[in-house]
């Protein structure tokens with residue numbers, strides 16, 4: 001199961017990747033860090049299963065580019081924009097805006 005819907009493909013290419021926030025800072029600000037990061041990865045509670053109420057975080061987020069995968073339900077995405085959309089349910093354009101990122 002992938003979270004990246006097809007219609008966003010064109011817009012996705014136009015996002016200035018350098019303007020996206022660092023994944024670690026993003027997760028910290030949102031209070032999602034329950035455990036310290038290990039190397040390039042951190043585990044967070046998955047919002048997609050168990051009603052978002054996990055005791056043992058099963059979603060792995062890459063701290064370099066924000067791609068993620070839940071080891072329990074399999075939901076995945078390729079960057080911080082996809083993760084923000086999964087957490088908030090906003091549109092692609094709204095996610096870019098809320099993350100403070102820019103289009104090229």
Ligand SMILES: [Zn+2]
Pocket residue numbers: 046047048049058059070071072073074075
């Ligand atoms: Zn999950």
